[in-house]
Amino acid sequence: MAHAATAGRVPERGLDVYTQKVGMWVFLCSEVMFFAGLIGSYVVLRFGAADTWAEPGDVLNVPVTAFNTFLLICSSVTMVKAFAAAQEGDQRGIKLYLLLTTLLGATFLGVQVYEYIELVLHKSWQGSHGFTPAAGLYGATFFTMTGFHGFHVLLGVICLAWATIRAWRGHWGADNTHGIEVLGLYWHFVDLVWIILFTIVYLI
Amino acid sequence: MATIVAEATGQAILHEEHEQSFLRKYIFSTDHKVIAIQFLIYTLFFLMIGGLLAMLMRYQIAWPARGELPLGGIFPESMVASGYILPEFYNALVTMHGSVMVFLAIMPMLVGVWANYLIPLQLGTHDMAFPRLNMLSFWAMVPAGILTLASFFVVGGAAGAGWTLYAPLSARPDLTGVGLGQILWLAALVFIGLSSILGSVNYITTTINMRAPGMTWMRMPLTIWSLFITAILALLAMPVLSAAGIMLIFDQTIGTSFFLPEGGGQPLLWQHLFWFFGHPEVYILILPAMGFTSEILSVGSRKPVFGYKAMVLALVSIAFLGFIVWGHHMFQSGMNPMLGLTFTVSTLFIAVPSAIKTFNWMGTMWRGNLQLHSAMLFAIGFVAMFAIGGLSGVFMASTPVDIYIHDTYFIVAHIHYVLFGGSLFALFGAIYFWYPKMFGRMMNETMGKIHFWLTFVFFNLVFFPMHGVGMVGMMRRIYDSTGYAHLQGIEDTNAIITWAAFGLFASGFLFAFNFFWSLKKGRKAEANPWNATTLEWQTPSPPKHGNWEEIPVVYHGPHEYSHPDVEDKDWLAQNERPDVVSPAAGSH
Secondary structure, X not given: OOOOOOOOOOOOOOOOOOHHHHHHHHHHHHHHHHHHHHHHHHHHHHHHOHHHOOOXXXXXXXXXXXXXXXXXXXXXXXXXXXXXXXXXXXXXXXXXXXXXXXXXXXXXXXXXXXXXXXXXXXXXXXXXXXXXXXOHHHHHHHHHHHHHHHHHHHHHHHHHHHHHHHHHOOOOEOOXXXXXXXXXXXXXXXXXXXXXXXXXXXXX | OOOOOOOOOOOOOOOOOOOOOHXXXXXXXXXXXXXXXXXXXXXXXXXXXXXXXXXXXXXXHXXXXXXXXXXXXXXXXXXXXXXXXXXXXXXXXXXXXHHHHHHHHHHHHHHXXXXXXXXXXXXXXXXXXXXXXXXXXXXXXXXXXXXXXXHOOOXXXXXOOOOOOOOOOOOOHHHHOOOHHHHHHHHHHHHHHHHHHHHHHHHHHHHHHOOOOOOOHHHOOHHHHHHHHHHHHHHHHHHHHHHHHHHHHHXXXXXXXXXOHHHOOOHHHHHHHHHHHHHXXXXXXXXXXXXXXXXXXXXXXXXXXXXXXXXXXXXXXXXXXXXXXXXXXXXXXXXXXXXXXXXXXXHHHHHHHHHHHHHHHHHHHOOOOOOOOHHHHHHHHHHHHHHHHHHHHHHHHOHHHHHXXXXXXXXXXXXXXXXXXXXXXXXXXXXXXXXXXXXXXXXXXHHXXXXXXXXXXXXXXXXXXXXXXXXXXXXXXXOOHHHOHHHOOOHHHHHHHHHHHHHHHHXXXXXXXXXXXXXXXXXXXXXXXXXXXXXHHHOOOOOOOXXXXXXXXXXXXXXXXXXXXXXXXXXXXXXXXXXXXXXXXXXX
């Protein structure tokens, strides 16, 4: 019963890791399988119909998305800074870095929406006007994979906004870092998935 | 429902909400025991719906030319016209019987009910790791159920492409005549996936991190082991189905062609994704049943489980192998025969851990002091039926044999021997066994035994002849088999199967009557009516909100029956020290 009275209402045993963190790791395993399903399908479909794929950069705007990728990587850095600030009890740092992470995430989403609008309304693809999910397997896989990633970013931004509001109320501190750490795990995962998606969808 | 949850007396130290409103206590409850009971009511309801669909199918199979469906008039004209079940409705019956039974009845009954109920109680903790997520995992099942029921009444009827949803049949409305119904069912599937994933996160985290002091991994009851492994399977398999299901919805709604060959897509990809989920799913549906059986057999034989460690290793290896055998559902799909051979070999491997478990169950019962109550009868029934279902599984693991029996009633017989004779028998056993803990009253034993014997006899009358019907080549989803030359002469067998199926369905109502009658009239249960050793029996029946006044401390393994050092009783609870119960034992 040495460490029975740690934080939380329920005494914890087992791993020397708090329950929310274990839960998030377990949840991320399931997320890995979700994206593995999508990415695996993408690989199979693309190998089966390689001649219908566009050359990198022909349809998709790689420079804009590269910039967007850079934003998302920066947001992972600010997320780490937010957690470090929380560990030190630096209230100003917590607020600043959580807000920055939220804004970077929201900007990523904004750029993605802009990208979708441009593709659907202004891009020509195989003779027809507009590049949509119905535009062959290339369009279908592109919108499904980036769309589901965007949905995950959206969920993350909502949670980040909520954490930022809490930061202004003084919720986080050196004695209360778990929420930020767990949210950070999720956020880094979403970032990592994007780096894979950016590579296989945009670059090769 | 007053007996369902004991009043919070204020002594459950860690829970401050004593005065809960009715809504918080029974409807939007975060108490794992209430959520388990919600799941139980929900799944029993869908078990009845699934059974009803099967009865309609059986009527059509036995008497395709007769019409005159009893009460046929209550169905809309689009389903039953002048007493005849229409082919489109038959497709919906086939599809939805399988879907409802797998996703809304058996799977949530195995996991939603028992993982929720037993994990905190058997591990000795107050509740799940994430009680609110747990509540959400039940409430995500509610829209799934509503969407499923509603899909029968939309234009085109319910999904009709089989429970495996093979594309392009499932992706193109013009092939089956079902449009919206198929989409609704896929949407329900996404909710089921969400519920299952949230539940699994909870079960796994709770098991990893919230075991009572002294509850080491190798002291966990086998029920917990099986539920833990099952949760890992669900966690890793369900998201793949969700991803595939979403792609299929897109094919139907926004004009993609992931699985449609005319748009460059690959129907085979659907089969791979579905069975990558589907085969682990088969073990999701049987592993918890194996856990309950081990538990009940040990208690009912008054002996420790034979080969506890081997049982755990067998569970783990079945789960691992379960992920690399999905191709054995696809021998007929035109895959490379070399690949087929690999899947044959990996599938045959599963017979080894399965046989280990079966022999260990027999070893557990061997020379035991058998207590043949209803729960024990169902557990023994499970072992027998699982052996038959497991052996017919070996037949179809082998590619050449499978090519002959693929998509025949032999497959139907096999799946029902493992899913009904296996999972459902164990579930009935589990309900008889843990009912006193859940509701504080015993189920009626006489009715329970009659229920067992009726179920056992009718079950075998229904499904054993199906092996033969399948061997002569009766197709698995055929609407009317009478027109085929090679199927002449099986009409009588089909009629007998149908009558036995009616009997099987009817005996379910005896169980339902017993279940609800015992809530009010059953004999009051003491804390430990079976003299069992695991922790859930060492707290009142039903346990209070929070389960324990003080977290128990565990001193030894889960199945210490007939312990040689304990003198005046034949069991030693996990939280009892042998040297305290029998001082003489301390000198060893």
